Amino acid sequence: MIxxxxxxxxxxxxxxxxxxxFNVDAIxxxxxxxxxxxxxxxxxxxxxxxxxxxxxxxxxxxWWLDRVVVG
Numbered sequence: 001m002i003x004x005x006x007x008x009x010x011x012x013x014x015x016x017x018x019x020x021x022f023n024v025d026a027i028x029x030x031x032x033x034x035x036x037x038x039x040x041x042x043x044x045x046x047x048x049x050x051x052x053x054x055x056x057x058x059x060x061x062x063w064w065l066d067r068v069v070v071g
Contacts, residue, residue: 001054001063012043012054017065022047042066 002014012024028044028051038059045052049071056063 001056003056010041010056012045015052015054015063015065022052 001012001016004011004013011027014021014023016022024045024047026046028046030044031042033040033042036059038057040055040057042053042055045054051069051071052065053067053069054063054065
């Protein structure tokens, strides 16, 4: 994951899944889940006609791909 950090907020720019690299065209939505020992930053991002749901888990200090919606 490559993310841009401005004004205290993270913005996904590019990510890799397997051997493929995806450039984020737009961020459709973002939200934060707080609970337990950390928080998760969730994003719905657009790559062409496909929507990817990704999140950053502070407890793991890792990005995760949650779901792909193919247009």
